[in-house]
Amino acid sequence: MSGDAGFLLVLALMLPATGIVAMFAAPMRAPERLAFLLYPPTLAAVVAIAVIVGRSEAALSYTLGGWSPPLGLMLRADGAGAALMVMSAVIIGLVGLSALGAFRTPEGTSEARQPFAFWALLLALWSALNLVFLAQDLFTLFVALELLTFAAVPMVCLNGKADTLQAALRYLLFALVGSAFYLMGVALIYGAYGALDFAILRVVMREDAATALAVALMIGGLMAKTAVFPVHLWLPPAHAGAPPPASAVLSALVIKAPFFLIVRLWFDLAPYHGAPAANLLAALGAVSILSCSLLALRQVRLKLMIAYSTVAQVGYLFLMFPLATSDMPWETLGWSGGLLQIVSHAFAKAAMFVAAGLIAEALGHDRIDDLAGAARAAPVSVFAFALAGLSLMGLPPSGGFNAKVMLISGAVATEQWWIAVVILAGGILAAGYVFRVIGKAMADAGEGVAITPVPRSREAIPLALALCALVIGFVPLQPFAYLAIGRSTGVMP
């Protein structure tokens, strides 16, 4: 379906982008007002796209300028893309609300450096995320990935200190090398086939060495941006050094977009992949889970622990590749489990980072061993942290439980026992680091602990995010029809 409804796709992309331009061009009283002004229409566009895709059970597409591929560009929202866009919109909205505390433009000035940078980068990130979920050809996806990187990197060093600047520089270098590898793969694919559009490539792809090399290069580059072992070293300092709203958005959304691209490349472009490649990705994911969960147990600072937990949970996503090998992968439990893990981890991690930010504000520090008294200072935040931890551990009711049960069921059904063992071990380790924090936070504070109370209204936001992660747990434990919309055909409508 194209035409008028397809213009919603353009709105979802361009409304945040016009916001950034307006922030620079038109002097405003405060940039956050512009951000909040543009949020409802963009959210409405994204929700409308999701509803249209669900109701018509077909992907929504739009060709820019009326020129069809291969020379023109097409935007297309299938079931998985629309669901991820809604997830991004909800998380960005709630995190934006939580950022009003730290990034409100001070009275008496029209703009200040940090708030202006934060709100502009948040809108840029949203626009780039929507482009990654909607674009249909490999080069537009390259541009979208670069936009995402350029919006995410400055968010890491908003406080201007030396350590966060170093973390941002390391993140940028890893991301750029990943992009270079991705672009190399794109060049090889263009050299082999003369086209870069998904619909055309799906038809003409052959199984030969050039294609395999190109797809391997692209997936390797995207893995560096998703922070899976062994190229995850940039993530913990970057996400821990960023301010809490920025960490929430980075961990929840920015690393999921390259993973979504890996999924699209794997299942749409190279569906003939063999077991060794799938097992290699799953093995790297398993090492991520186990090694980074163990590292998370040993962390001194709360935000670093949550960042290591992010790398571990992203490892779960890579376990879905050996579990979704079939002629119709979108009907397997592995596919639904992996995509559900993306969504539930996004909500849970955003809740954790926002809650950790509020706890750090209340106590003045974020050392785990000295968290005693946090449950009295910021009770709702600690509760939200615990609820989000349920999702990370894989305990019911939570989206994380559903995702992990689906992955375990898929593993048992295809007799890949080691995957089930890794998922269960990861759950136990997650329980270790979550309960360690909760235990310390529930302890009574000794004398002389300075506590700044946090307003309850601000604490409601991590609770809302954690409840979203919980509500997702009420979906049925079977492959979703919604995520399969737009998958089986790939032909241009």
Add this chain to the structure above:
Amino acid sequence: MNTATLYGLMTAGLIGIGLFGLIMHCTALRKLLSFNLVAAGVLLLFGVAAQRGAGAGFPGDPVPQAMVITGIVVAFAASALAVALLLRLLDVEREDDAP
């Protein structure tokens, strides 16, 4: 050896030197320069694809050339961002060291 093969070998050389620099050099500026070499090699690969895919009578396929231009702009913006971060880092470290 025709020109496409020659340029292909140059691509491999540039990417190889760039990757060597990325792995072996420690400082951020050197890594950034190595990234620029890798990017140059990758964009040259697009040029090779352009020449090999040229239609009848045309010297080169224009679509990869457009992608090369976009790639150059993106790599330039990335380098600018990295240099800005590096300069700011040096400034902050100098302030921290000064009494």
